[in-house]
Amino acid sequence: MADASNSISPSFPIRVDGVSKRYGRTLALDQVSFEVRDKELFALLGPNGAGKTTLLHILCTILRPDSGAALVSGFDVSRRPLAARQRLGIVFQEPSLDDRLSVRENLELHGLVFGVPRRLRRQRIEEMLALVELTEWADKPARTLSSGMKRRLEIARALIHDSEILLLDEPTVGLDAQTRDRIWSYVRRLQAERNITVVVTTHYIEEVENCDRVCIIDGGKILALDTPEALKSAHGQVLVRVTPATEPDRQAIVDRFGDRLTGAQGAELTLRSDETFVAALLAEFGTRLTALRVQSPSLETVFLSLTGRELRDRAADARDQTRAFGKRGGEHTR
Amino acid sequence: MSDIRTMERRSPLMVQLGGLYGLWLREVKRSFRDRGQLIGGVSRPILWVLILGIGLNPYFRGEVYGEVTFVVPFTYLQFIFPAVIALNIMFTSVQSAVSVIWDREFGFLREVLVSPLSRGTVLLGKVLGGTTVAVMHGSLVLILARFADVSLTFTDVLKALGLMTLLAFALTSLGVVIANRIRSFEGFGIFSNAVILPLYFTSSSIFPLDPALSRAQTRVVYPDWLVTIVEYNPLTYAVDSLRGVLINYNQFAPWTGITVIVVACVVLFSIALYDFRRI
Numbered sequence: 001m002a003d004a005s006n007s008i009s010p011s012f013p014i015r016v017d018g019v020s021k022r023y024g025r026t027l028a029l030d031q032v033s034f035e036v037r038d039k040e041l042f043a044l045l046g047p048n049g050a051g052k053t054t055l056l057h058i059l060c061t062i063l064r065p066d067s068g069a070a071l072v073s074g075f076d077v078s079r080r081p082l083a084a085r086q087r088l089g090i091v092f093q094e095p096s097l098d099d100r101l102s103v104r105e106n107l108e109l110h111g112l113v114f115g116v117p118r119r120l121r122r123q124r125i126e127e128m129l130a131l132v133e134l135t136e137w138a139d140k141p142a143r144t145l146s147s148g149m150k151r152r153l154e155i156a157r158a159l160i161h162d163s164e165i166l167l168l169d170e171p172t173v174g175l176d177a178q179t180r181d182r183i184w185s186y187v188r189r190l191q192a193e194r195n196i197t198v199v200v201t202t203h204y205i206e207e208v209e210n211c212d213r214v215c216i217i218d219g220g221k222i223l224a225l226d227t228p229e230a231l232k233s234a235h236g237q238v239l240v241r242v243t244p245a246t247e248p249d250r251q252a253i254v255d256r257f258g259d260r261l262t263g264a265q266g267a268e269l270t271l272r273s274d275e276t277f278v279a280a281l282l283a284e285f286g287t288r289l290t291a292l293r294v295q296s297p298s299l300e301t302v303f304l305s306l307t308g309r310e311l312r313d314r315a316a317d318a319r320d321q322t323r324a325f326g327k328r329g330g331e332h333t334r
Numbered sequence: 335m336s337d338i339r340t341m342e343r344r345s346p347l348m349v350q351l352g353g354l355y356g357l358w359l360r361e362v363k364r365s366f367r368d369r370g371q372l373i374g375g376v377s378r379p380i381l382w383v384l385i386l387g388i389g390l391n392p393y394f395r396g397e398v399y400g401e402v403t404f405v406v407p408f409t410y411l412q413f414i415f416p417a418v419i420a421l422n423i424m425f426t427s428v429q430s431a432v433s434v435i436w437d438r439e440f441g442f443l444r445e446v447l448v449s450p451l452s453r454g455t456v457l458l459g460k461v462l463g464g465t466t467v468a469v470m471h472g473s474l475v476l477i478l479a480r481f482a483d484v485s486l487t488f489t490d491v492l493k494a495l496g497l498m499t500l501l502a503f504a505l506t507s508l509g510v511v512i513a514n515r516i517r518s519f520e521g522f523g524i525f526s527n528a529v530i531l532p533l534y535f536t537s538s539s540i541f542p543l544d545p546a547l548s549r550a551q552t553r554v555v556y557p558d559w560l561v562t563i564v565e566y567n568p569l570t571y572a573v574d575s576l577r578g579v580l581i582n583y584n585q586f587a588p589w590t591g592i593t594v595i596v597v598a599c600v601v602l603f604s605i606a607l608y609d610f611r612r613i
Contacts, residue, residue, distance in 0.1 A: 060448045082450050090448050096441035100364045112356030113449040115349030141367075 012071075013038055013165050013197040014059065019068035021054050021220075028054040030220040031068070036165075036199055041191055043211040044201040045303070051220040052201040053093060056169050059199075060090050073164055086114070089158030089196075093169040095150055097157075099143035103134055106142055107157055114161035121160065128156035131193075132186055148179035155186060159194060166190070168200040172207065180207070205299045214299070216306055223306045228299060235305050236297025238273040240281065243291040253285055262304065346450075353451040354459045361463020365430060375426060375471035382418040383478050386540075387411040408581055415482040416576035417539030419475045419494070420569065423502045424534060426471040428526045430464030431509025435522055438613070447613070457510065457610045461603065464506035465499060472498045484580055493579045500595045501572050507602035514609040536560070537569035543585060568594050 014036035021029040029051045036042045044052045057063040058070050061081035070077045072084040097106050104125060111121035129135045132152035137145065145153065151171055158166055168187065172180040184207065191198050200211070208214045208228065215225040224231055244250040244267065253269060254261060260277070263270040268291075271277070278294060295301075344352075365371050387410060394410035437443040446456050476494070479486055486494075512529065516522045543552055543564060553561050564570050575591020578584040584591075 062444065062447060085448050086450050088448065092441055092444055094441040094444075096443075096445040098360060098364070098442055100367050101360065105360075105363070109356045109360055110445070110449075112359075113353045113446060113451055115344045115352050115450060117344065 012036060013073055014042075014199065015071040016055070016059075017069045017071075019055070019058060019065045019070055021051075021058065021063065021066050028220050029058075029065075032217075032220070032222055033068075034215055034222060034225055036197060037213070039191070039195060039197055040212040041188070041210075042197070042199045043208040043214045044199065044217055045203065045205065045208050045214055045299070046201075046217040047203055050203075050218045052203075052217060053169055054220075055217070056167055056199075056201060060088055060167060061085055086161070087164045089161070089163030089166045091151070091154045091158050091166070091168045091171055093173065095147075095154065097142045097150060097153060100141060102139050102141055103129070103145070103153055104138040106153065107160055110157045111160045116161050124160050128159055131190065132156045148175050148182065151175065151179075151183055152186060155183070155190070159190065159196075163196065165197045165199065168198065170201055170203070172202065172204060180204070184210070205303060208299060216303060218307050224302070231299065231302045232297040235302040236299075237301040237305055238297060239295040239301060240271045240273045240278060241268055241291075241293040241295060242271065242281070242285075242289050243268050244285070245288050245290050249285065249288040252288075253281075256284065257281070349450055350452065350455045353449065354455050354462070357446070357451075357456060357459025358463045358466070361430065361433065361460060362466055364433065365463075365467040371426070371429065371467075374429075375422060375474055378422055378425060379418050379475040379478055382421065383411065383415065383475065383482055387414050387418075387482065408583060409483060411482040412484055412581050413542065413577075413583075414540055415475070415479070415484050416580045417534075417537070417573050419472045419498065419576060419580075420501065420537070420539065420573045421534055422475050423468045423472040423498055424505050424530050424569075426468040427464055427502050427505035428509035428512065428530055430467055430506060431460075431513045432519065432522050432526075434460065434510055434513035435516065435519060443613070453611050453613075454607055457603075457607055461503060461506045461510060461606070464509065465502040468502035468506060469495065469498050472502065479580075486580065490579055494576060497572070497576055497579060497592065497595065500592075500599055501576075504572075504595055504598035504602050507599065507606045510606040511602060511609060514606070514613075533567060533569050536563045536567050537573050538564050538567075538585065539569075539573050568598055571595070572598075 012035040016035070017033050019029055019032045020027070032051070032055065044055065046052050054063065058065050059072060059077060061077045061084055064078055073087040075083040075087070077084045098109065101109065107125045107128065108121065111125065116124065126135075129138055132155060134145075134149060134153055134156065137149065142150065142153065155166075155168070155171070166187075171187070172183050175183065187198060187200070188210070190196070202208060211228065213225065213227055214231060216223045216231070224235065226234070239262065242253065244253055250267065250269065253271075257271055260271040260273075261269060262272055271281070273294065282292075391410045394413065434443075437446075447453075473495070476486070476491065508529075509526065512525055513522060516525055543556065543561065571586060571591040571594035573591075574584055574586050575588065575595065578588050578591065
């Protein structure tokens with residue numbers, strides 16, 4: 001392309017350099033810099049409000065950064081937004097299908113809007129429908145699909161044009177565990193078959209275990225960026241989950257090891273462990289426990305030790321709000 | 335599986351035109367799948383032409399020295415017939431813009447905003463889609479021409495369709511301008527009615543300003559403020575030009591109407607585009 005000079009390193013499909021974004025008095029992104037490597041599955045992990053979506057919106061040119069630069073396939077999103085958009089396939093957090101059009105019509109429209117020539121458009125639509133297993137639903141109106149199917153359709157849609165990078169904003173929010181697994185299996189298959197780079201945001205920790213690299217973000221800052229294994233060995237903790245036999249035993253453990261306590265669920269206590277802790281615990285309370293579980297480092301504990309708190313939903317997200325609107329009768333206004 | 339980059343690069347103009355077609359098609363398909371809109375499009379003209387028109391027909395005359403004459407040389411049905419076309423176009427055009435709010439609130443707009451289409455193309459696709467639907471609804475009224483005792487030649491119909499298209503374009507743009515300023519569906523409904531009905535009633539659509547009277551006489555017969563509003567209402571001239579084509583009756587110079595409509599198209603679309611660029 002003419003703007004080859006723009007691309008600092010062609011091997012990075014996405015390069016973010018010192019990007020800041022402020023909403024009024026809130027600093028949503030604070031000097032964020034990172035690169036996404038070619039063909040990797042890159043996860044942005046953080047709680048709601050961490051700045052993940054803001055970052056994604058900057059990458060897909062909906063928002064402009066206040067300072068810094070973001071490059072998509074070498075194109076600066078502020079200066080060459082159209083070029084950047086042509087290389088991105090985007091699945092937004094909120095559903096963005098036209099409910100009144102059929103599944104196939106939604107894909108057709110996307111193809112037209114992205115200037116995909118007719119023959120290739122037809123061919124890709126059939127391929128993508130088959131890939132996300134929606135061929136049988138092709139002529140059904142999009143509103144009759146379940147939320148998991150809508151997600152799959154949106155993923156298929158993002159790949160109708162020549163997208164080199166797939167951006168997925170919380171693709172599994174609001175879906176049940178089984179559907180979430182399925183969405184992930186599609187994403188991985190797509191990545192392999194289409195040979196593309198995938199960037200995904202999520203606040204479900206268990207989902208990023210299989211990603212190539214994970215970027216942990218909170219309060220608009222990057223806290224850590226590495227492979228899941230490296231993160232675990234650098235920041236992970238061994239946790240011990242014990243179930244005391246009686247309430248006085250429980251109290252005794254809390255009194256004795258209160259400084260190690262990271263959580264309590266029902267009768268079970270979660271304690272931070274180290275090399276000598278399990279031995280010490282067993283020596284003192286060994287006869288007064290009904291269960292003991294040693295948990296090896298997980299990303300959960302990585303997050304905990306980086307931010308000092310657990311990762312979980314804080315408020316209803318936009319998707320749930322949208323759904324609530326539909327339930328209140330929003331459908332009729334269409 | 336087709337590999338990436340199998341797509342030959344199309345010229346930017348072709349991409350914009352293809353996208354324009356896609357968005358236009360979407361608007362048209364959407365509106366045909368909305369039964370409410372269709373029912374409105376059919377029931378409104380029937381109500382106005384058959385009930386109001388026939389009901390008021392006998393009263394549409396004046397008495398001068400004991401001799402009963404029609405104020406204008408037409409029956410009331412003939413007189414309001416072109417205005418009902420304008421009304422149907424108006425409702426449909428402005429209502430079709432409600433999809434702007436829908437798209438904005440429910441994400442579809444995002445899908446388009448991250449596409450290679452320019453904002454102008456996106457807006458034009460939407461407005462042309464709304465225009466098409468509105469002209470179709472306007473044409474539904476034309477079918478009632480026989481009941482209103484309006485005889486039409488083929489060229490009359492063509493001319494009328496041209497005027498209707500321009501009028502629908504201007505009004506859909508107006509709808510988008512309103513929609514861009516309103517945050518909720520409820521607000522849009524109230525606001526659009528607050529714009530549509532007054533505009534319609536004061537456009538000399540349901541009563542004539544007697545052309546036999548001089549300007550001074552008109553102001554004696556009708557209250558001053560009403561004459562002023564009617565004269566300043568752009569829709570007056572649009573309805574007048576439609577009357578010129580359909581029943582050969584003009585209250586103003588024949589070219590005024592088309593000029594006003596074209597200016598309205600340009601101005602309203604420009605405002606809509608200005609707003610749309612800032613989303």
